[in-house]
Amino acid sequence: MKLKWGKKRYTFVIIPDANSSVRRFEVPKLIPYIAGAGLLSLVIVTLFLYVLHARTVMVASNLQTRVYSQDTLYATTVQEKNETIEQLQNEVIKLSKQTSDMKSQIDDIRKLEEEVQTIKGSDKKTASADPASTGKAMGGVMHPATQDEVKDMLEQTRTMLTDMNEEVDNLKNSIVNTKEEALAVQQKQRVTPSIWPVDSRTITSGFGLRQDPFTFRPTYHSGYDISAPLNSKVKVTADGVVQSTGSDSLHGNNIVVSHSDGLRTWYMHLNKINVDKGEKVEKGQVIGLVGSTGRSTGNHLHYEVLKNGVSIDPKPYLK
Ligand SMILES: [Zn+2]
Structure with missing residues (x-):
């Protein structure tokens, strides 16, 4: 094949x-x-x-x-x-x-x-304030913010927030102290005579030597005579306790109130007494009404301030 x-x-x-x-x-x-x-x-x-x-x-x-x-x-x-x-x-x-x-x-x-x-009278040093606040006016040359700039800003903000946290803590403590001190001052003010006992401001006889209205001889006046209409409200000038109430031909219807720091106030020639001995009274409370009882020539309040038992000029205790 x-x-x-x-x-x-x-x-x-x-x-x-x-x-x-x-x-x-x-x-x-x-x-x-x-x-x-x-x-x-x-x-x-x-x-x-x-x-x-x-x-x-x-x-x-x-x-x-x-x-x-x-x-x-x-x-x-x-x-x-x-x-x-x-x-x-x-x-x-x-x-x-x-x-x-x-x-x-x-x-x-x-x-x-x-x-x-x-x-309040405290002498704390004044901290220098950071001039952080700025006005609303704007302008200048603009350029897009770089990443670094934004990072810096973020870092500054973080630092600022940390500082602020600390500052707020300090402030909180400081304000708590201030509040306590203010409360103490308030308490002190409550127990210290500092208001007028009647609405009237008409002093007809001041503290010290004067001519006696009855005998016209020089005498020592131990308080303020404040002229006021009959039955004008008489207010206690500080928180305290009613030490005594009474009536006699010299002082008329009268009230003695004791306060703190050895201070006492005395309200005389009242037409009416509204409080009882031993009663606690609050500054501004109405304790009686103006009259002309006792050795008085007309409707008025004899207001007296005593420090450790001695009559003193009421002027520093009247606003
Ligand atoms: Zn008097």
């Missing part, structure tokens, strides 16, 4: 034109099959390559689309992040401004507290 294939041949005849001689050549019978198979393989390979190329182009296109969409998404995200950062930076600036304003307010409170101390 091998020999048979080997010997068989195809003869090709080529006739160029009528005048030329015919050319012929022989090829082994196997050659056309080999050529056909080769051509077929070439076509298959070409088709395969074409399909591969088309697929690659498609994948590349898909990838490009995806990359583009990712790129757009990324750009959007970056923009959003930038906006958020900007917003946060603005918040930091706003917060810093608020903190600064609050610090200024705390400084004001501190100043007020110190003023109260001064009024």
